[in-house]
Amino acid sequence: MRFTVAIDGPAASGKGTIGRAVAAHFGFAHLDTGLLYRAVGAKAGPEGDPVAAARDLVPEDLHRDDLRSAGAGQAASRVAAIPEVRAALVAFQRSFARREGGAVLDGRDIGTVICPDAEVKLYVIASDGVRARRRWLELSAKGDPITEDEVLADLKARDRRDAEREAAPMRPAKDAVVLDTTEMTIEVAVARALAEVEAKLA
Numbered sequence: 469m470r471f472t473v474a475i476d477g478p479a480a481s482g483k484g485t486i487g488r489a490v491a492a493h494f495g496f497a498h499l500d501t502g503l504l505y506r507a508v509g510a511k512a513g514p515e516g517d518p519v520a521a522a523r524d525l526v527p528e529d530l531h532r533d534d535l536r537s538a539g540a541g542q543a544a545s546r547v548a549a550i551p552e553v554r555a556a557l558v559a560f561q562r563s564f565a566r567r568e569g570g571a572v573l574d575g576r577d578i579g580t581v582i583c584p585d586a587e588v589k590l591y592v593i594a595s596d597g598v599r600a601r602r603r604w605l606e607l608s609a610k611g612d613p614i615t616e617d618e619v620l621a622d623l624k625a626r627d628r629r630d631a632e633r634e635a636a637p638m639r640p641a642k643d644a645v646v647l648d649t650t651e652m653t654i655e656v657a658v659a660r661a662l663a664e665v666e667a668k669l670a
């Protein structure tokens with residue numbers, strides 16, 4: 469069975485949390501595509517060639533322990549604006565999406581560019597303040613000394629860059645279901661996503 473769930477939306481809106489839960493529930497594979505761009509940014513570093521880093525990306529690159537920081541997120545969003553970087557990552561994402569047994573991919577352009585024919589498309593949003601609070605709680609629990617205001621500034625800068633770039637800008641697909649999780653618990657948000665998938669599987 470081939471079945472693709474595409475989850476897009478701005479930074480820290482809950483895409484990964486929902487994606488992992490949907491994948492676990494239905495036994496689908498899950499790909500956090502943001503991790504690919506974070507790994508490219510980290511692999512290239514400030515002086516390197518991001519296009520070469522994207523073309524040479526190997527699975528071990530995704531296991532670096534510094535990919536979740538705000539700095540790695542900023543580097544990701546800069547390399548993600550380069551069309552050749554995005555092009556180098558398309559084939560892997562598309563073949564992951566069509567693997568046997570079902571797949572969930574979360575990112576910014578899954579429903580619009582990577583998988584325009586996905587069976588389910590969700591666009592997950594939440595207010596800026598709520599997203600900043602959630603990401604700050606996550607980073608501070610890991611010992612990151614970043615402040616909540618710094619997280620908010622990071623999210624806003626990335627969202628603007630991601631939405632305004634020419635190459636695969638962040639936006640909801642015309643047929644995406646928008647899920648505003650501002651006032652939802654994780655359990656409620658996941659239940660809403662599961663219901664959308666159930667409806668299409670039936």
Ligand SMILES: Nc1ncnc2c1ncn2[C@@H]1O[C@H](COP(=O)(O)OP(=O)(O)O)[C@@H](O)[C@H]1O
Nearest residue numbers: 479480481482483484485602606649652653654
């Ligand atoms: N509905 C929610 N309520 C409270 N916290 C949430 C909710 N959804 C996600 N979170 C938390 O917010 C943080 C960001 O979520 P995540 O799924 O990583 O977002 P994204 O993949 O969109 O960047 C995580 O720490 C996650 O546990």
Ligand SMILES: Nc1ccn([C@@H]2O[C@H](COP(=O)(O)OP(=O)(O)O)[C@@H](O)[C@H]2O)c(=O)n1
Nearest residue numbers: 479480501502505544545548575576577626
């Ligand atoms: N499909 C994707 C996924 C991520 N990205 C870029 O990668 C960055 C990091 O993505 P992420 O999903 O890990 O970010 P968070 O939402 O977890 O903060 C984003 O800010 C985008 O610039 C993208 O351009 N396309």
